[in-house]
Amino acid sequence: MTALALSATVASGLAECVRARPLLGTLVEIAASGDTADTVQTAISNAFDAVERVHQLMSYQAADSDISRINRGGFERPVTVARHTWHVLQAAARFSEASDGLFDITIAPTLTKLGFLPRHSDFPRISGQGNWRHVLLLPDNQVRLARRLRIDVSGIAKGYAVDLAIAALQEAGMYSGRVNAGGDLRVFGETAQIIHVRHPGSPTQMLPVVELRQGAAATSAGYYTQRRYQGRMVTPLINPHTRVAAEVQRSVTILADDCMTADALTKVVHADPHSAVGKLSQFGARALMLEADTASGGCRVFDTSSLYPAAWRTRVIT
Amino acid sequence: MSNFDRWLMVPALIIPAAASAPAFAVQYMNVEQAQKVLFPAADGFEAKTVVLSAEQKRAIEASSGVRVRVNEVKAWHATQGGKALGWFLLDEVYGKHEFITYAVGIGADGAVKGVEILDYRETHGSEVNNAKWRAQFTGKKAGDTLQLDEDIKNISGATLSCKHITDGVKRLLATCATVLK
Numbered sequence: 001m002t003a004l005a006l007s008a009t010v011a012s013g014l015a016e017c018v019r020a021r022p023l024l025g026t027l028v029e030i031a032a033s034g035d036t037a038d039t040v041q042t043a044i045s046n047a048f049d050a051v052e053r054v055h056q057l058m059s060y061q062a063a064d065s066d067i068s069r070i071n072r073g074g075f076e077r078p079v080t081v082a083r084h085t086w087h088v089l090q091a092a093a094r095f096s097e098a099s100d101g102l103f104d105i106t107i108a109p110t111l112t113k114l115g116f117l118p119r120h121s122d123f124p125r126i127s128g129q130g131n132w133r134h135v136l137l138l139p140d141n142q143v144r145l146a147r148r149l150r151i152d153v154s155g156i157a158k159g160y161a162v163d164l165a166i167a168a169l170q171e172a173g174m175y176s177g178r179v180n181a182g183g184d185l186r187v188f189g190e191t192a193q194i195i196h197v198r199h200p201g202s203p204t205q206m207l208p209v210v211e212l213r214q215g216a217a218a219t220s221a222g223y224y225t226q227r228r229y230q231g232r233m234v235t236p237l238i239n240p241h242t243r244v245a246a247e248v249q250r251s252v253t254i255l256a257d258d259c260m261t262a263d264a265l266t267k268v269v270h271a272d273p274h275s276a277v278g279k280l281s282q283f284g285a286r287a288l289m290l291e292a293d294t295a296s297g298g299c300r301v302f303d304t305s306s307l308y309p310a311a312w313r314t315r316v317i318t
Numbered sequence: 319m320s321n322f323d324r325w326l327m328v329p330a331l332i333i334p335a336a337a338s339a340p341a342f343a344v345q346y347m348n349v350e351q352a353q354k355v356l357f358p359a360a361d362g363f364e365a366k367t368v369v370l371s372a373e374q375k376r377a378i379e380a381s382s383g384v385r386v387r388v389n390e391v392k393a394w395h396a397t398q399g400g401k402a403l404g405w406f407l408l409d410e411v412y413g414k415h416e417f418i419t420y421a422v423g424i425g426a427d428g429a430v431k432g433v434e435i436l437d438y439r440e441t442h443g444s445e446v447n448n449a450k451w452r453a454q455f456t457g458k459k460a461g462d463t464l465q466l467d468e469d470i471k472n473i474s475g476a477t478l479s480c481k482h483i484t485d486g487v488k489r490l491l492a493t494c495a496t497v498l499k
Binding site: 022041045 | 344346347355420432433434435438480483484
């Protein structure tokens with residue numbers, strides 16, 4: 001067998017390596033380059049540990065995660081969670097506030113109804129009222145639900161996991177690195193990398209859209225996650241105000257400094273592209289929206305960079 | 319398009335042409351490398367391939383809830399100075415269109431130590447059924463630049479259903495408990 005990626009030492013004496021593991025319900029790929037093959041391996045293992053920690057703490061599926069413990073007992077009494085979970089919930093509240101609720105972690109019951117999240121028989125019934133404002137963050141990492149709600153942080157935790165993994169690579173002294181968790185990716189290092197996005201109308205084709213040297217890109221689209229519900233195709237991208245799922249044939253890519261921001265903002269843009277435009281600048285983010293152009297077989301790209309040309313170290317490839 | 323007049327204004331048109339990558343195939347590791355990653359302390363790996371009897375198959379299916387499609391279990395017993403560390407199991411599951419090769423390390427306590435993807439060959443579209451297209455992979459060695467490999471590194475929006483791998487791990491845990499002692 002050939003060793004294509006692992007421990008392939010390049011001419012400069014740098015060791016490079018790329019590994020993949022199934023985590024967060026997707027394939028997480030981590031690549032890094034450093035001084036020796038051993039330090040690179042250790043750094044990547046540490047990065048995977050960070051992703052695994054987020055997976056264990058914030059999975060909606062796992063019965064013993066912080067999120068499941070909140071969903072089970074958060075209305076009755078405050079639940080103490082890990083620092084990471086607390087941090088993600090705090091960020092979620094910030095994104096909800098800034099987007100007038102277009103980002104909302106309390107859409108979990110809608111996702112369950114549409115079949116995107118499992119039913120847990122031991123979770124209490126929900127009241128059908130309330131939103132992100134009723135997730136109370138109390139001192140000492142305690143969380144309480146002011147209404148009978150169910151929360152799901154999968155719209156943001158994947159990005160957070162990518163950020164933690166990147167931090168682990170940097171702490172280990174890597175020269176460059178890349179973490180890609182099924183659409184949420186972040187890179188650092190000397191050379192710019194070309195980011196591809198799938199053609200929303202024919203997802204087997206990749207389009208090179210942007211060159212990225214430092215920072216994150218997150219893409220959300222329905223093409224691989226859509227499913228049939230009552231005769232209609234639905235995606236897990238829900239508008240929290242209307243509880244209606246976004247269209248299938250549009251893909252949204254957000255570029256931002258960190259992956260959690262990029263991840264969260266894809267949901268905001270999907271929910272309401274019009275009002276989202278004005279909200280990106282406060283996060284220093286840029287959005288690319290791809291729509292299939294049936295006449296030409298190509299896609300139309302909508303780009304917010306002309307509104308905020310500021311500090312982007314990226315260019316759009318056309 | 320007038321719907322998006324507040325959105326921005328460079329509606330560029332990208333036509334997928336030569337630049338678009340048709341497929342997705344990566345080899346992450348070979349067996350020896352995966353063994354080293356999953357059992358870094360081990361100094362010996364004894365290959366022990368097991369052929370499952372019909373009865374064992376039924377027992378594994380019953381306890382894991384996953385169908386056993388292949389009778390052969392590719393296992394290695396990992397040891398350090400003669401002391402048992404656990405089992406290294408090599409397996410394949412279906413991705414979307416093609417097999418994903420992966421390895422699971424199971425410690426002496428019966429718990430998963432890690433899962434590593436060895437080969438990921440997600441291939442799409444008609445190009446892949448073309449023998450000529452497939453032939454471009456043959457003979458590639460370490461250090462060779464695969465044009466495709468260059469193009470698939472940074473796909474934002476690529477999602478893989480990990481259900482099959484999850485089921486595979488469940489099946490291997492049951493296999494380990496049933497036939498590897």
